[in-house]
Amino acid sequence: MPSEGTPGSDSPAAREAVADLAGRLDVSEADVRVVSVEEVTWRDGSLGCAQEGMMYTQALVDGSRIVLEVEGETYEYHQGQGRVFWCEKPTQ
Incomplete structure (x- = not known):
């Protein structure tokens, strides 16, 4: 469950990230702590999680960086363009 007092921890993106991570790790959502939710503007369509060999739109994208702890x-989860996903190797 999102941590009380962490700005943005009650946002739909943070709730989605918490649920996803709890499922990945097979733990309760209550065991997932929201460390931070930061609004960012990603440099391109990779949303700060570029993968080698992939091409991305070259436009600024508003989103957020969500850091969780278990x-x-x-x-680290990244959000933008209607997606929320775990970014194993952040590039931004």
Whole structure:
């Protein structure tokens, strides 16, 4: 469950990220702590999570960076263009 007092932790994107991570790790949503939710403007359509060999639209994209924590391990989720996803290797 999103952490009380963390700005943006109650946003739909943060709730979606918490649910996704809980499912990935097979833990309760209550075990997932929202560390931060930061509004960002991504440089391109990769949403700060570019993968080698892929092409992305070259336009600025409004979104957010959501950092979650479970048992001392942090996980970064990126949001933009109607998507929320875990970014294993952030490039921005």
